Amino acid sequence: MKIFRKIVHTGLITEPLGYAEQEIEELGVRLSEMVLHRFRGSLAIRMVDAGSCNGCELEIHATNNPYYDLERFGAHFVASPRHADILLVTGPVTRNMEMALKMTYDATPDPKLVVAVGECAACGGEFGCSYASLGKVSNIIPVNIVVHGCPPNPTDIIRGILAAVETNTT
Amino acid sequence: MIFALSKFLATLLTEADIACKLLPGQPPTLYITIDQWLLTAKIAREAKLRLAALWATQENDGYCVHAAFARRGQGYALVQSSLDVNAVGFPSITSHYVAAVRMERIMHDMFGLVPTDNPDLRPWLKHEHWPSHTFALRKEFPATTELSRAEGRYPFIEAEGDGVYEIPVGPVHAGIIEPGHFRFLAVGEQILNLEERLGYVHKGIEKGMEGRDVFSAARLAARVSGDATVAHTWAFCQATEQAAGIEIPPRALTIRAVLCERERMANHIGDIGAICNDASWIFMHMQCQRLREELARIHRRIFGHRLLMDCVVPGGIKDDTNIDDVQLLRIQTRNIADEMLELYNTYEDHTPIRERVIDSGNIRATDAVDLGLLGYAGRSAEFDTDARRDAAYAPYDQYPPQVKVCRGGDVAARLWVRFQEIQESASLIDTMLRNLPDGPILTPWKMPQQTSCGFAAIESWRGEIVLWLRLSQDNLIDRCYIRDPSMINWLGLELAARKVPVPDFPLNNKSFNCSYSGHDL
Numbered sequence: 001m002k003i004f005r006k007i008v009h010t011g012l013i014t015e016p017l018g019y020a021e022q023e024i025e026e027l028g029v030r031l032s033e034m035v036l037h038r039f040r041g042s043l044a045i046r047m048v049d050a051g052s053c054n055g056c057e058l059e060i061h062a063t064n065n066p067y068y069d070l071e072r073f074g075a076h077f078v079a080s081p082r083h084a085d086i087l088l089v090t091g092p093v094t095r096n097m098e099m100a101l102k103m104t105y106d107a108t109p110d111p112k113l114v115v116a117v118g119e120c121a122a123c124g125g126e127f128g129c130s131y132a133s134l135g136k137v138s139n140i141i142p143v144n145i146v147v148h149g150c151p152p153n154p155t156d157i158i159r160g161i162l163a164a165v166e167t168n169t170t
Numbered sequence: 171m172i173f174a175l176s177k178f179l180a181t182l183l184t185e186a187d188i189a190c191k192l193l194p195g196q197p198p199t200l201y202i203t204i205d206q207w208l209l210t211a212k213i214a215r216e217a218k219l220r221l222a223a224l225w226a227t228q229e230n231d232g233y234c235v236h237a238a239f240a241r242r243g244q245g246y247a248l249v250q251s252s253l254d255v256n257a258v259g260f261p262s263i264t265s266h267y268v269a270a271v272r273m274e275r276i277m278h279d280m281f282g283l284v285p286t287d288n289p290d291l292r293p294w295l296k297h298e299h300w301p302s303h304t305f306a307l308r309k310e311f312p313a314t315t316e317l318s319r320a321e322g323r324y325p326f327i328e329a330e331g332d333g334v335y336e337i338p339v340g341p342v343h344a345g346i347i348e349p350g351h352f353r354f355l356a357v358g359e360q361i362l363n364l365e366e367r368l369g370y371v372h373k374g375i376e377k378g379m380e381g382r383d384v385f386s387a388a389r390l391a392a393r394v395s396g397d398a399t400v401a402h403t404w405a406f407c408q409a410t411e412q413a414a415g416i417e418i419p420p421r422a423l424t425i426r427a428v429l430c431e432r433e434r435m436a437n438h439i440g441d442i443g444a445i446c447n448d449a450s451w452i453f454m455h456m457q458c459q460r461l462r463e464e465l466a467r468i469h470r471r472i473f474g475h476r477l478l479m480d481c482v483v484p485g486g487i488k489d490d491t492n493i494d495d496v497q498l499l500r501i502q503t504r505n506i507a508d509e510m511l512e513l514y515n516t517y518e519d520h521t522p523i524r525e526r527v528i529d530s531g532n533i534r535a536t537d538a539v540d541l542g543l544l545g546y547a548g549r550s551a552e553f554d555t556d557a558r559r560d561a562a563y564a565p566y567d568q569y570p571p572q573v574k575v576c577r578g579g580d581v582a583a584r585l586w587v588r589f590q591e592i593q594e595s596a597s598l599i600d601t602m603l604r605n606l607p608d609g610p611i612l613t614p615w616k617m618p619q620q621t622s623c624g625f626a627a628i629e630s631w632r633g634e635i636v637l638w639l640r641l642s643q644d645n646l647i648d649r650c651y652i653r654d655p656s657m658i659n660w661l662g663l664e665l666a667a668r669k670v671p672v673p674d675f676p677l678n679n680k681s682f683n684c685s686y687s688g689h690d691l
Contacts, residue, residue: 049347054685077345097341132374
């Protein structure tokens with residue numbers, strides 16, 4: 001009963017989705033209209049950390065919290081790239097994750113999209129290119145959307161995911 | 171920083187006829203010859219000193235090995251020894267300190283030094299596709315070297331017997347989490363053995379530090395482990411400020427501690443929810459996510475960043491707070507702590523979660539001591555360490571925390587300690603804000619007079635971070651060694667996972683919540 005009372009007392013706190021604060025870049029080739037139309041209302045996301053510091057992961061977790069509630073847009077996280085429509089990639093790609101990232105990308109069935117989240121994924125961030133870090137995600141796999149920020153806040157991340165399947169990004 | 175242990179260790183060594191001398195300069199460092207390295211470790215172990223860190227440096231004429239020991243009430247003792255000129259062998263101390271095993275493997279990987287009698291010389295951070303003879307931390311190795319891909323194999327521990335099988339998990343994990351590899355040996359549902367393989371997010375941070383000025387290096391330190399950004403930046407700043415001989419204004423020190431305690435609260439709250447989520451209790455996860463979000467929003471509003479990244483800077487802190495902000499912070503901290511107390515009571519009464527966490531992933535108290543387990547992972551198995559109390563760095567010398575310790579060493583114990591620490595952090599934040607000193611928040615930086623070293627220990631929410639660096643007189647980092655608590659605590663998970671059924675592994679992993687990025691650097 002305590003639990004039920006707490007739930008009722010907390011109430012609904014989900015907010016309308018705000019405007020993006022950080023830059024969201026579109027790269028690469030757009031998929032066909034018909035394909036994009038199919039993704040709306042049901043977008044399966046596989047998250048891959050290719051070398052991040054874990055800051056972006058915290059904000060990605062937050063997209064599922066009651067305030068942001070990513071799932072109301074029909075997007076949800078899946079456990080396997082085989083189930084995914086979109087790969088959400090964070091971090092500069094480390095040398096040690098290069099193969100794993102490529103294999104995850106290859107395992108994702110077509111049609112697929114890639115959203116690079118965070119400065120490191122966008123341009124190598126504070127780590128850049130070195131003997132251990134291969135830099136931005138688009139150095140390794142094709143990227144469709146880039147969400148800047150260190151880390152980007154949950155609104156920007158959601159806007160980035162939606163931008164991958166929307167035709168008009170406002 | 172307390173270095174009283176140096177004198178104590180020097181006395182023990184002298185009594186054992188080991189020649190040791192105190193090197194001039196900061197921080198106090200005992201110098202011994204390499205043939206006495208193993209015996210020194212034995213003596214330290216017998217005197218119940220904890221091994222805090224083990225690392226190497228390259229000097230003009232060869233290599234040096236360094237160790238940091240700790241003991242409750244006496245702080246830290248640093249020991250240094252030079253290898254013979256052009257030699258790469260040094261005695262392994264794994265026979266006395268288990269936790270040395272991975273630290274020595276890393277010295278092997280990065281410098282090519284060979285710890286003789288180390289039972290495990292498989293490359294650790296250098297995965298099988300690295301070309302051999304790649305010694306990244308040697309001065310002659312350029313940071314931007316492009317390495318080719320080699321062929322290789324990493325031999326995992328194997329088992330034989332009826333019904334034993336291997337489950338490889340990772341590096342890409344099923345959730346929103348960092349990458350790492352777990353190789354389980356299982357019989358039916360029971361885990362027989364867990365072998366970890368990390369290094370997947372090795373970004374070359376220590377190498378990347380070299381040649382940076384302190385302000386740029388602080389930005390890198392902030393990104394060693396994004397969830398512990400305040401603590402890591404503080405550790406870096408504390409060591410750098412020590413090396414440069416700079417005093418930090420009391421107002422800045424107090425605000426640093428407030429930020430660090432808020433970070434502790436935010437991560438404990440988020441993790442408690444996540445652990446419950448791994449046992450299918452979504453209610454708690456959602457409540458904790460809500461509270462974590464509220465903390466992040468105030469951080470953004472008052473300090474400019476949801477995760478408090480880059481708020482701590484060399485010399486002090488970046489932005490000041492006003493009276494209204496302080497009041498807001500105090501009220502919110504109190505409200506969140508009260509809600510967490512309410513949720514704690516709900517958790518205690520909720521049988522389904524208790525059934526999952528009690529007696530799952532037990533660590534014995536003796537194992538906690540042997541490994542030197544840090545943070546709440548150690549404290550929940552009766553191993554009482556806390557750098558805030560033991561190193562007594564400002565402002566904790568004025569506001570010593572009440573350290574929470576309990577018995578059990580299971581997931582329930584680790585949860586209990588974290589629930590308690592949330593309350594203790596809230597209480598500390600309130601006291602520190604009520605007594606916030608006036609004054610500046612930044613001491614202007616001054617270049618060091620000569621090459622100098624610094625050593626810092628900061629209690630992050632995971633446990634003690636240790637950092638040692640050498641700063642050259644042109645204000646550039648010459649060498650920076652970072653020891654995240656995960657370097658030691660990952661070993662605890664391997665023990666805890668034995669006798670756990672495979673489906674309970676995520677619960678256990680989350681109850682430790684070691685950092686992959688902080689470990690791999």
